[in-house]
Amino acid sequence: MVTAGRSAPPAVAGFTITRVNPVEHADAIKRLFLDHERPEFPDYFDRAFPDAVAEGGTSWVGWDEHGRLCAHIAQFPRAFALGGRTLQGALLANLMVATAHRKFWPALRLVRRLVDDVKASGSVDLIYADPNELAQPVLRAAGFQPIGALQRFVIPLTDLRRGVAVAIRLYHLIRRSRTMPLAAIDGVPEDAASAIEPGQANGARSLQPVRRASLYRARLAGYPSASDRWYRFHTRDRDAALVGKALVRHHGRDGPAAVCVVQCEPMTLLSSLLVALARRVRDTGATRLEIWVMLQSQAANAVRRAGFLPRPERIPLLALPLTRFGKQATAAGCEWQLLPIDVDR
Ligand SMILES: CC(C)(COP(=O)(O)OP(=O)(O)OC[C@H]1O[C@@H](n2cnc3c(N)ncnc32)[C@H](O)[C@@H]1OP(=O)(O)O)[C@@H](O)C(=O)NCCC(=O)NCCS
Secondary structure, X not given: OOOOOOOOOHHHOOOEEEEEOXXXXXXXHHHHHHOOOOOOHHHHHHHXXXXXXXXXXXXXXXXXXXXXXXXXXXXXXXXEEEOOEEEEEEEEEEEEEOHHHOOOHXXXXXXXXXXXXXXXXXXXXXXXXXXXOOOHHHHHHOOOEEEEEEEEEEEEOOOOOHHHHHHHHHHHXXXXXXXXXXXXXXXXXXXXXXXXXXXXXXXXXXXXXXXXXXXXXXXXOOXXXXXXXXXXXXXXXXXXXXXXXXXXEOXXXXXXXXXXXXXXXXXXXXXXXXXXXXXXXXXXXXXXXXXXXXXXXXXXXXXXXXXXXXXXXXXXXXXXXXXXXXXXXXXXXXXXXXXXXXXXX
């Protein structure tokens, strides 16, 4: 795809762009999203934006000739560990252009302005995004390249039909026999579960998010709620070494539970961790457990080994490196250990 020329045809220049502190324009930004069928946005804004701004997040907005706010895009700082160093990323979030201005070029100018300003700051190694089908042509025209996709996987845990439930148990038993037994401790407070720092064990070519508690509050409505449970995983030997953690959001009895956060050091134990986790979650009465991981990655292989079945849903990811370190992270062979909680969808 050829990136589009810098200058938009004069007729569609569109709106005036300014960089702002979104919290100072909260009402106008919320109005834009409410006017375009996004009723959930104001609550999300109140959960996510104040923390994001405190951590360096900013927005770019478009003003029409009447001074009305008619376009928005934000960047949220996201740190990653890569080869023992910290990579500074920026997640593109909440791109919205008012219908009257949806002529491609205005949206492209907005994205390009963000890229230029972030590049000029000199503090960001790469910008990444999970654009939907409408936003992908705009980001591709701004120079973003595909770096892979998140794919959804599901494992059945039990079933109301006795025969099916027995078959599922057998399926899990076979999976368990092929993995290393780990001890799963559940219900630990979040801070205790954050004892695992991204380590070297996963190699210099594995990009690992460094997550803060503000991320969970922003991305999980009502977090920490009674439906959220953290788990820690230890080896069963005398050392009882801590090898992993996971956050699961339960959707009531007989409903699917979702793995929101999982981290494992070394990654070679991920399938063992997921087998132990599935067993604990089954005991809570959940019927299925779902997880999203990067397509064709070590994590995807481990998820399959643990018995999870691939589903068709995918979230494509695009990125734009701004530094040599950023290029290292987007180079072929670099594994991104991203989960849906690390993107904007
Ligand atoms: C995403 C969004 C900002 C894209 O803006 P946009 O490209 O201006 O809007 P559209 O996708 O509607 O496309 C507008 C026009 O540009 C045209 N277009 C697309 N690519 C083009 C290109 N490379 N060159 C010229 N025109 C192009 C399209 O054909 C379309 O015209 P048409 O509807 O008459 O066919 C806008 O669709 C939006 O705000 N959507 C709602 C929120 C949203 O989905 N945000 C993204 C979240 S990830």
